[in-house]
Amino acid sequence: xxxxxxxxxxxxxxxxxxxxxxxxxxxxxxxxxxxxxxxxxxxxxxxxxxxxxxxxxxxxxxxxxxxxxxxxxxxxxxxxxxxxxxxxxxxxxxxxxxxxxxxxxxxxxxxxxxxxxxxxxxxxxxxx
Numbered sequence: 001x002x003x004x005x006x007x008x009x010x011x012x013x014x015x016x017x018x019x020x021x022x023x024x025x026x027x028x029x030x031x032x033x034x035x036x037x038x039x040x041x042x043x044x045x046x047x048x049x050x051x052x053x054x055x056x057x058x059x060x061x062x063x064x065x066x067x068x069x070x071x072x073x074x075x076x077x078x079x080x081x082x083x084x085x086x087x088x089x090x091x092x093x094x095x096x097x098x099x100x101x102x103x104x105x106x107x108x109x110x111x112x113x114x115x116x117x118x119x120x121x122x123x124x125x126x127x128x
Contacts, residue, residue, distance in 0.1 A: 005102055007093070009124045011109040021124040023056045025097050025104075031090060037070035039082035042089060059123040060085055063116065085119035 005025040012019050027047035034041055044056045062068055062077035068085075072078035092114045096104050107113045108121040 005097060005099075006104070007096060008103060008105045009108045009121065010105060011107045011112070012121075012123055013109075015123075021126070022103070023124065023126055025093065029054075033083065033086060037068075037079070039068035039070075039079060042086040044090075044093070055127045057125045057127055058089060058121050059125075060089070061120050061122045063119055065110070065120065065122075068119075081118065085115055088115035088118055089121065 006022050007025055008020055008022045010020045012021060024046060029045040029047055032043040032045065033039070040059060042058050042060060044058075046054055046056060060068065060082065062072070062081060062085075064076065066072070066077050068077050068079065068082035070079055072081065075081055092106075108124065110116075110120055112120050114121065
């Protein structure tokens with residue numbers, strides 16, 4: 001497993017005492033955007049050795065912490081802002097696959113490391 005690359009999100013709300021989540025940067029199957037309002041998540045489906053953990057779900061919020069919605073303020077928390085922020089997250093994700101780093105640490109939440117002027121990652125979960 002030493003050849004694989006991972007990303008670690010820090011500064012997340014505590015779940016079972018953990019404020020960090022590590023997930024792989026390999027085995028991508030597809031990316032799923034929310035199709036209906038509110039636009040709360042972007043999901044990355046992956047191929048992992050554990051079939052019960054094959055989706056990485058990123059909870060996304062507007063820069064002010066509100067949800068992205070179809071009736072949101074243009075450029076702040078509307079559908080276009082949701083897509084713009086999710087695209088920045090994915091560009092960052094894919095950009096990491098071309099580096100030599102095995103583990104990249106990224107700050108989530110307010111003033112996070114990924115496009116802080118567009119939005120924030122509120123939570124990261126790995127689901128089946």
